[in-house]
Amino acid sequence: MSHHDDHGVPEQTKPMRVEAWLFSAGVAFFVPVGIIYGFASKWEPVGVVGFFLLGGMFALAGGYMWLTARRIDPRPEDNPTADIEDRAGEVGVFSPHSWWPLVLGIAATLAFTGVAVGWWMTGLGIALGLVGLVGQLFEFSRGQHAH
Incomplete structure (x- = not known):
């Protein structure tokens, strides 16, 4: 109704x-x-x-x-x-390709595996996660997609 x-x-x-x-x-x-x-x-x-x-x-x-x-x-x-075309237009800015999500995924894997294997591995995962996070945050500040 x-x-x-x-x-x-x-x-x-x-x-x-x-x-x-x-x-x-x-x-x-x-x-x-x-x-x-x-x-x-x-x-x-x-x-x-x-x-x-x-x-x-x-x-x-x-x-x-x-x-x-x-x-x-x-x-x-x-x-x-509303019609479908009412939502037309720019949705956002997305990177056409990025390796940083893969780095963050590997870091999360290392950090959580470290709980079972050894805390040293959790430390490696956290360190790699910080590198991946900084890389993802500043991806559009340098290189091909800088603006």
């Missing part, structure tokens, strides 16, 4: 309403499930904490969506009668 104003034109919904409700539903699901799981498992700590942390993560994301929705103008995807 769509709402119309006095002139018969469909009314736009508030921005990011769907996203905010979606993440808020995660809180409404995981917190009660965590309580039910707690009673059913006699408060087994790992599962209960996991469910409550999931609820907290959804609360952070949902809260961010609600706050952002109050500050931005309606987007074309918030208008139920």
Whole structure:
């Protein structure tokens, strides 16, 4: 059911309403499930904490969506009668190719493997991660794609 104003034109919904409700539903699901799981498992700590942390993560994301929705103008995807071409235009600036995400992935692999193998490997992963992070951040400051 769509709402119309006095002139018969469909009314736009508030921005990011769907996203905010979606993440808020995660809180409404995981917190009660965590309580039910707690009673059913006699408060087994790992599962209960996991469910409550999931609820907290959804609360952070949902809260961010609600706050952002109050500050931005309606987007074309918030208008139920919008056309696809209403969203046309520049989306952002993206690197055509970059090796830095691979470096960051290897660094994360080393850091997390170090927990099982040895802390020295975690140190190597953190050091490589810092190099990869600096490389990714300054990728557009030098070289072919500098601007």
